[in-house]
Amino acid sequence: MKQVRRALIVKNELVRQCMGEILGTFILLLFGCAAAAQVKTSRETKGQYLSANIAFSVGVMAAMYLCKGVSGAQLNPAVSFGLCVMGKHQWWKLPLYTVFQTLGSFLGAATVYALYYDAIMDYTQGVLTVTGPHSTAHIFSTYPSNYLSIWNGFVDQVIGTAVLLVCVLALGDRRNWATPPEMEPVMVGLVIWAIGLCMGSNCGYPLNPARDIGPRVFTYLAGWGSEVFSAGNGWFWVPLVAPFLGALVGTALYYVFVEMHHPPLEQPVNEEALSWQQDAKAGCA
Template sequence: MMGTTSFLTRARGLLRIRNQLVRECLAELLSTFIITLGCSAQKIAFFETKGNIVTSYVGSAVAVMVGIYTAGGISGAHMNPAFSLAMCLTGQFPWWKFPIFVVVQTFASFISAGAVYILYYDAIWHYSNGTLTVSGPRETASIFATYPADSISVANGFLDQVIGTGVLLVGVMGLMDARNKPVPKGLEPVAVALLVLSIECSMGANCGCPLNPARDFGPRLFTYVAGWGPEVFSRGNAWWWVPLVAPLLGAALGTFLYQLCVAFHYPEEESEVLAEQGSIVLVNTNIDRP
């Protein structure tokens, strides 16, 4: 036991990173890796049934909860460019960090998709009969990224994602607003996971409810380079750009609606101390530019 403790102490001394931005990026990388792994891996479980969508949504929600618990106190556990944008718009996250977090989140989703592919390599190839396809009865591309239902137009799918992400951001802001009626400290990740689950179950039929540009584009890019080919960008009338743009617009609208209907109207005499009692997912403002 003493030897193990000594080893961990030495390893910590050698590997500990003191630069706050790097620490945040590493935490964000790990948390986004977790949610992508949870979302993708759960889809493998219903290969044969193709109908147990709830299983996938539960796995996604639990992954969100674990991701927030993992990195919430370090990076804020954004795990989603749409959430990072909302935090920038409300002044709780510096704009100069936004592109950095987007790159980290997308890269984390890319490597997480690779981990899923390796983990379920045999199952994927068995199910697909040796052919990696993006469409058809044995397609496997939707394990990794979202695609609209055949009956859904690009315009309808775009609106779906704007509304879905807007609802997500309104809900998250309400849950975390210390001046409103916030979730008890420590249970914020559970509440956010339940919110995600409810949105996915009620709004997931049109296009799988991506709600997250990094979570969709990173795995989509992986499928492109891993053998699914360019159809991952052309299927659904070139659907791929919708999960990139629509969630960002939805996040901006959801943020504005919450401010317009709730946050703008608090008494001005309320102290800043109350605002600081919010959730761990909102704490990321004390770091200056390195």
């Protein structure tokens, strides 16, 4: 067994980081989409909007505990982008993180589909639809409310993602009143919960391109068809684009209003020079 373990151990740091992001986004989507499936297929007899909101928040918390020490638990291409802008993440890793975050979300949606397959088929009578009274595509991806325009939905996602980035940056800023590292996943989960409670009615607060496009591609392949991309006047591109702009706004806000004004760090003590000065003073005495 020791030989097998040695053969399976991944030593490359980048590969370990990508594996961490896959597992993290997988758990995030598994918790959140499974809760949405339970609410929908039970006709809200086994949960409501609040329970799905809590499940997504706990999913974020669990995912961060799973992989924060390995990959940073970014779980979101918009968060990765914001950290790159702030100089806290390497730009060349951004495409890789995005791909593996999306893959994790795709696998999470596929697992929920397998878990609730019979329930979904019973609820829909075998007809998978994106809109209508028995629609189920929104179990996996987000769609706008009937009243929501594309422009207002875009603004919704910019504001929501900006709030997320401001809070994430504050929670991780060791020169601010940062949370203890072991409590950061709990606080980020609470931030997600608050955003869902305050900003979730327009379009389900995706805030995360990988969280939305991975399950959307899965539903396209699993039988919901091309309407997953055309519904809501072609809504699908909004959760792909707007969160990146929101991340840029959020990072700019935090930097301009908080981080750039931190006092400069004290210069490191030159022990050799300090010793020479002390010796000189002693000689004069």
